[in-house]
């Protein structure tokens with residue numbers, strides 16, 4: 001039965017990518033060898049790494065602008081501390097927009113003073129803080145562009161006089177932004193790019209090398225840059241699948257084309273959440289709603305069993321909200337087709353007829 005996969009992460013990848021990836025596990029590039037049993041220094045794998053880096057920069061419009069793309073390990077969670085290790089000398093600023101921001105703040109506090117410039121914690125993170133001013137003279141300012149758990153997303157970015165760092169784990173490659181505003185972008189692969197196991201870091205080289213502490217090699221961005229992401233054995237399979245997904249994105253017309261589809265998907269679902277009297281959205285302001293993760297609940301919890309059964313019958317997977325929010329969360333990453341959102345909307349309308 002066809003499944004409609006709304007999982008928040010790891011999450012849906014294009015079928016064509018999964019098929020190519022599975023073939024490469026058996027016979028990569030006609031070598032009669034598996035992708036995962038050859039050297040990462042073979043010319044075939046080096047070409048994969050180079051292509052993945054090139055595509056990542058191209059999709060963000062950051063080629064030839066002083067940026068390097070790295071594929072590292074340890075997840076986005078490792079970047080919470082690597083960012084601070086590499087950039088924090090005295091004081092950094094953070095915008096607190098949810099669970100992931102909080103985790104980033106906690107790690108950074110091990111390395112220096114942290115100024116939480118604004119927070120939406122008192123609103124249970126159902127909105128993006130506004131009207132704050134970022135003080136000058138910080139070592140960097142850190143944002144989370146899309147809050148995967150609460151379903152909020154930033155659409156405006158503050159003016160700062162320091163490097164701007166952004167965790168884009170759950171919305172990278174989903175919309176067009178002026179990415180050159182950011183000096184360091186990181187994203188765990190498993191939300192919009194590939195399997196868990198690798199993290200994309202795009203960093204402007206000239207912000208590095210400015211802290212006085214000694215940085216262990218594996219945590220030093222400069223070391224990874226000097227070795228082209230091959231300082232140690234990279235996660236060959238996740239990098240390969242990420243490369244395939246980035247090629248797929250190119251075939252779809254790139255980030256601008258996928259953004260159009262993402263907007264359509266989000267509009268379809270949010271219109272139904274607003275129209276259908278049985279449901280309500282979690283996010284307070286429409287302008288803060290995430291295009292990637294839509295959070296909503298039933299007005300009447302007693303319908304939960306019925307709705308869940310209808311979803312299962314329709315082949316809908318991964319709709320449960322995060323335990324800290326409850327209700328439902330429909331994650332609509334790049335690879336999710338509009339048709340799957342229609343199936344969900346149909347189920348919501350069928351519930352209304354039944355109730």
Ligand SMILES: *Cc1c(COP(=O)(O)O)cnc(C)c1O
Pocket residue numbers: 009074075076077078100144146147148167168169170188189191
């Ligand atoms: C999932 C997620 C993370 C954590 O990623 P890991 O790769 O599991 O460490 C961090 N930030 C955001 C915004 C996320 O969605």
